[in-house]
Amino acid sequence: MHYQQSESWATYMPTATSCQLLERIERLASENAVVIFSVSSCCMCHAIKRLFCGMGVNPTVYELDQEPFGKDMEKALMRLLGTSSPVPVVFVGGKLVGAMDRVMASHINGSLVPLLKEAGALWL
Amino acid sequence: MASHRVGETGLSDSGPSHHHHHHQHLPYSVFPAFNPPNTGFINQEGSAFDFGELEEAIVLQGYKIHSDETKLPLYTTVPRPAATLDMFPSWPMRVHQTPRGSNSSTDSGSAVNAAIASKPETHSHIEAESPISSNSRKASSDPQQQQQEAIYRQQLQNLQIPTQQLEMESEGGSPVTTGGSSHSQQAPKPFSEKKKGIGSTSEKPLDVKTLRRLAQNREAARKSRLRKKAYVQQLESSRIRLTQLEQDLQRARSQGMFLGGGGGGGNISSGAAIFDMEYTRWLDDDQRHMAELRKGLQSHLSDGDLRVIVDSFVAHYDEIFQLKTVAAKSDVFHLITGMWTTPAERCFLWMGGFRPSELIKMLSIQLDPLTEQQVVGIYSLQQSSQQAEEALTQGLDQLHQSLVDTIASGSVNDGVHHMAVALGKLTNLEGFVRQADNLRQQTLHQLHRILTVRQAAKCFLVISEYYGRLRALSSLWASRPREAMVSDENSCQTTTDLQMVQSSHIHFSNFG
Numbered sequence: 001m002h003y004q005q006s007e008s009w010a011t012y013m014p015t016a017t018s019c020q021l022l023e024r025i026e027r028l029a030s031e032n033a034v035v036i037f038s039v040s041s042c043c044m045c046h047a048i049k050r051l052f053c054g055m056g057v058n059p060t061v062y063e064l065d066q067e068p069f070g071k072d073m074e075k076a077l078m079r080l081l082g083t084s085s086p087v088p089v090v091f092v093g094g095k096l097v098g099a100m101d102r103v104m105a106s107h108i109n110g111s112l113v114p115l116l117k118e119a120g121a122l123w124l
Numbered sequence: 125m126a127s128h129r130v131g132e133t134g135l136s137d138s139g140p141s142h143h144h145h146h147h148q149h150l151p152y153s154v155f156p157a158f159n160p161p162n163t164g165f166i167n168q169e170g171s172a173f174d175f176g177e178l179e180e181a182i183v184l185q186g187y188k189i190h191s192d193e194t195k196l197p198l199y200t201t202v203p204r205p206a207a208t209l210d211m212f213p214s215w216p217m218r219v220h221q222t223p224r225g226s227n228s229s230t231d232s233g234s235a236v237n238a239a240i241a242s243k244p245e246t247h248s249h250i251e252a253e254s255p256i257s258s259n260s261r262k263a264s265s266d267p268q269q270q271q272q273e274a275i276y277r278q279q280l281q282n283l284q285i286p287t288q289q290l291e292m293e294s295e296g297g298s299p300v301t302t303g304g305s306s307h308s309q310q311a312p313k314p315f316s317e318k319k320k321g322i323g324s325t326s327e328k329p330l331d332v333k334t335l336r337r338l339a340q341n342r343e344a345a346r347k348s349r350l351r352k353k354a355y356v357q358q359l360e361s362s363r364i365r366l367t368q369l370e371q372d373l374q375r376a377r378s379q380g381m382f383l384g385g386g387g388g389g390g391n392i393s394s395g396a397a398i399f400d401m402e403y404t405r406w407l408d409d410d411q412r413h414m415a416e417l418r419k420g421l422q423s424h425l426s427d428g429d430l431r432v433i434v435d436s437f438v439a440h441y442d443e444i445f446q447l448k449t450v451a452a453k454s455d456v457f458h459l460i461t462g463m464w465t466t467p468a469e470r471c472f473l474w475m476g477g478f479r480p481s482e483l484i485k486m487l488s489i490q491l492d493p494l495t496e497q498q499v500v501g502i503y504s505l506q507q508s509s510q511q512a513e514e515a516l517t518q519g520l521d522q523l524h525q526s527l528v529d530t531i532a533s534g535s536v537n538d539g540v541h542h543m544a545v546a547l548g549k550l551t552n553l554e555g556f557v558r559q560a561d562n563l564r565q566q567t568l569h570q571l572h573r574i575l576t577v578r579q580a581a582k583c584f585l586v587i588s589e590y591y592g593r594l595r596a597l598s599s600l601w602a603s604r605p606r607e608a609m610v611s612d613e614n615s616c617q618t619t620t621d622l623q624m625v626q627s628s629h630i631h632f633s634n635f636g
Contacts, residue, residue, distance in 0.1 A: 043526065044555055047519025054511050085555070100555075101562045107508050108566040109573070110501075 021069065021076040030094035032060035033121035037077060037089045039065050044100055045088040051103070055113075057121045059090075093119030395454025396463070402447050403464055406440075413437050414588040417581050427577045437584045438572055445565045448476070449558060456554045466598035469591070475516065475560035480509040480567040483587065487571075490586050491579060501574040505567065512563050520556050523549065 029035045038045035040063045064070035077086040090097045106112040116122040462470035484506040534542030
């Protein structure tokens with residue numbers, strides 16, 4: 001494993017530490033109220049996007065197959081979640097909600113909407 | 125000539141006098157005499173009434189009457205009451221000279237013998253020819269008549285072929301003794317007599333057409349007999365198969381294994397078979413839980429006790445979702461096509477199971493009275509389940525589209541690669557079924573949270589009864605009366621479905 005201290009080096013060296021990756025993920029996640037990490041060809045990601053759009057939320061989507069370090073980020077997410085598929089992953093208000101099953105469970109038990117409202121993604 | 129007259133008209137000193145009347149009448153006198161004596165024959169044939177042959181006889185009868193005035197001696201001298209019974213040419217006609225001799229004049233009798241002797245190559249059918257040929261031989265001094273006779277013989281040959289075929293398939297056709305007192309025995313011979321009668325007396329073109337039509341009718345009758353035979357055989361084999369399947373089922377059940385709907389190897393995967401077996405057990409458990417809930421509600425148990433029952437019910441449903449997760453890994457198609465459910469359930473199937481929003485809608489009517497908070501809770505549950513269903517459906521649609529594109533595209537060279545890509549995409553199906561089941565599970569848990577113990581007990585009882593009724597509907601539908609002659613595979617299942625209805629404990633009481 002290579003330790004890259006600076007961002008600029010990272011552009012020349014394709015690898016990055018898992019720490020850096022997680023940081024990157026967290027940084028991206030906190031920039032917006034609702035952040036979805038997705039892959040453009042993934043149908044479950046499409047479903048989760050439709051779910052939020054159907055609720056009236058405008059999520060920020062990062063397609064990891066089009067992102068720099070996308071592959072590594074996928075791996076990091078996999079480790080983070082402990083699931084076999086890294087995407088989709090949803091962050092609301094900078095905090096990790098989880099993959100599709102967690103998102104749906106929280107929607108059904110009524111905890112998702114308050115979370116969205118709290119994060120400012122939903123008004124009403 | 126007198127003897128021939130006898131043959132033609134049935135008038136003879138030696139013959140029974142009542143024959144005379146038959147011949148005076150129009151062909152439709154066929155009917156009165158027809159039915160009773162020939163029921164035996166029909167049964168033997170095992171076929172429906174052969175209109176082809178009846179029609180032949182009627183036509184021939186008609187021709188015969190027209191031909192009365194002609195002098196050609198084409199009929200045997202055997203008088204029989206049943207010129208009406210000339211229906212069954214398929215029966216071989218063995219010519220027994222002695223009874224013949226008693227009924228006919230000695231002339232034709234001897235001529236018959238001569239004819240038989242002179243045609244060594246005859247089989248039983250051509251024996252039928254013999255009286256006629258003998259008769260025609262008698263009158264064949266005239267060259268013109270000879271020519272006509274040759275034509276008749278030709279036509280007769282044409283006719284004999286189908287009747288031969290008829291004869292071959294008709295089992296139990298007993299040899300016919302001519303001039304016998306039994307009506308059925310008399311049947312074939314006069315028929316062929318009359319066949320020749322037509323040939324001798326009518327003009328050629330008309331005759332050929334008629335004969336062809338009659339032959340076609342015979343063919344049709346033969347075909348329908350064959351079809352019926354085939355159908356009966358199919359029924360028999362299906363019945364045997366059914367009993368075998370039932371035996372297998374009994375055996376397998378006792379051994380604790382369920383062989384799945386197929387029975388005959390290979391049309392159900394092992395994962396699917398295992399799931400089907402587990403599901404059957406789960407259904408039995410479901411009955412038990414339902415009974416417990418009903419008893420608990422009726423006996424007004426304390427909330428604590430009722431809570432135990434309700435919790436066990438929720439765990440019961442958790443169990444089936446767990447089983448479905450395992451099954452989705454091994455055979456997602458089995459789940460998604462709903463082959464593990466009954467047809468009526470399959471009709472409402474959404475992503476391998478029930479649609480949560482539909483369930484909520486059904487329940488919201490049954491669950492009164494609810495507090496305002498509960499009403500809000502139920503309403504928002506319905507909303508959120510609907511949104512989740514919509515999202516999953518759209519995701520699955522995109523998967524479908526992507527699959528279609530993959531399978532449709534790709535040249536011959538790329539074929540393998542595209543198949544591999546398609547296979548990869550198919551694995552996503554498991555994810556969707558998994559998420560759908562997750563949605564169902566979460567919905568039930570949420571109901572459990574919103575409702576009080578008593579309300580939850582009632583609610584879960586309603587759910588179980590609802591699906592029980594849906595399953596019963598499938599059974600009743602499958603066992604509804606159908607047309608007798610429809611030979612389809614479902615006729616085998618009818619018995620088992622009826623058994624299902626009888627054995628299932630369906631309480632059509634009011635909900636709760």
